[in-house]
Amino acid sequence: MGRADHISKLYTALGANSFIEPAVALESASAPLRRLLDQLSQGAAGALRPAELVEGPRGEVYSDPLAPKVVVVVSATGGVGRSTLVAALASGLQRQGHPALALDLDPQNALRHHLCLGGDLAGIGATSLLNQTWEALPERGFAGCRLVAFGETDLVQQQSLTRWLGQDLEFLGKRLAGLGLNGQDTVVIDLPAGSTVYLNQAMSVADVVLVVVKPDAASFRRLANMDAVLAPYLEGESAPQRFYAINQVDASHAFSQDMAEVFKLRLGDAVLGEVRRDPAFCEAPAYGLDPLDPALNSVGCQDVNALCRALKARLN
Template sequence: MNRTDDISNLFNRFGASAESYLEFGSDFDYKEKPLALVPTTPEPVAVVEAVQPAIQVNEPSLTVSAVNNEAELPPVKISQPGAPLRHLLAEVAAARQAEAQARNDEALRRVLPLGRPAKTKAHVIALISTKGGVGKSTLASALTTALRLEGGQTLAIDLDPQNALQYHLCAEPDVAGMASASLKGENWNSLLLAGSADSLLLPYGSVTEDERRTLERYMDHDRYWLARQLASMDLSENDVVILDTPPGRTTYLDQALTVADQVLVIVTADAACFVTLDPMERLLDECMAHGQAPQCNYVISQFDSSRVFCRDMHEVLKRRLGSHLLGVVALDHAVGEALAYGQNPLLEAESSPACQDMLMLSDKLKAQLKSMDVAESFAS
């Protein structure tokens, strides 16, 4: 049977005639269009790292909504499902830390005042040094004890976290101190302690490391922080403020140089202090460039005249510093012994060469303060 018979039988089966069948050829080649493949690679998911965000003055870690002026916390991404529990806990801790940091930054931004406050009427003397162990706190306590203008009081403020000045002035630490009170917004007048020889002291106080860092953040963000504190104390033109600062370039030093009328740089007659003279002069030049022009003097402390090298270094420093060398304080172990027994060595100054030297320095500074008052009165 051929193909024609098959077609005829098929048509007869359905009651039709094969004569009406026509077969057409086709020249078309139909091909199916291939399916397009879609990439299935998942997008990467960022994992939050538990890192403390740093404070940036010009780049805050959070934004403020223009609608309600509220802080918008930075978004926190989480890791993909199936991550280990320790990673999930680390992300929660990091998010909590970032949120607290953001809120602290926003609170700090809102409370920081603008502009420089009015200068305190009191005379402000800052004692600074580039290295520790030069007798700076000893001299600060001596000046607090001996330097006093008629009708005024002399107040020592301890800006050194070591909090040692209270022991030099034999003060009983019955208050929290400057650092803790500043974080709470308390006025410094209520924190003054009575020291020996009718001296007054504001101790640094005892704080935790977190509290200390918080206080220093405030000072870093507000260069007039100390100026505002002094202005709020309502001191008179006959009062004298002695600032004891920690050694080296710190935020406490920057704050002190902002308010100081006079700066005493304490050095010793050795090579270690000599090589720091150039950096110190550059620092003071920066102050003048910012419109601050405190009168600057140097004091050689702990001078051992029995050693030839110390005498030679004394001569070198005299030639280098010239008229800016205000005086020399002799090395006297009795001063350190008095501190061990809780005594103020200046109350028995007759038996101590170092105390005699410090009293002479006090007289020189007092004469300078009076001359500054005369010059200001003449200028006005």
């Protein structure tokens, strides 16, 4: 049986609410997922790509062509490797000769660990609440890329910052403008999962939004929800480009590879690339190692470097 035939049977099986070898239960698949897979199996993938979206708010802070490019990395839920990928993109771009700054807009304050910047770093949370600029916040991480951490904050501080960001739609744009960046720089922003005030701020300055998904049925079900969340931001002449990265593809698991193909059929050219599951990426933070160390040249490293090249091509 050819691979295409196998994928077609997977569509049919998923749509029929059946089982896929090796014993992968899919009885929890939602009706929308079954309908999507039924349509895909009938060759209607083109009709399922992201639909025309409604007009939404869009800032004008970065109309200057000499301003940095901004990549906003989002996901519908946690657990898809979003922060790991943000750090890898920043250090990968830096290694390829494109100055990069990783910005943590997630109150969990975890991005620093992925760039070997443990410990307490001054971050945007407390600094902003003190009405101070971000000029002194960037720190150097792997490969020389810069990081602006969120910083340690308590619940009261987070609530205050959330109110502020909800009222001042130019908050992020004004503070990025104070970092002294230029047209050679790329800012890669990590966000909490779902729809938040942080997403609203980030999308006001975005050139590209990169949606991170895992090759499983749960991520596939949530595609429509992510489309709805992003819809208000993706219309108009200044709207950002939207792409998808399929993360943690397990090369040893046929179902994982087949689900990656399902995503590609669903999303078409919007898939910027895929990153294979790589133990080096899981272990690196524990040992303070750089998963993109050229000496390793792991499969994940190769895939992230390819993703960086594809991203720069779209930004240019």
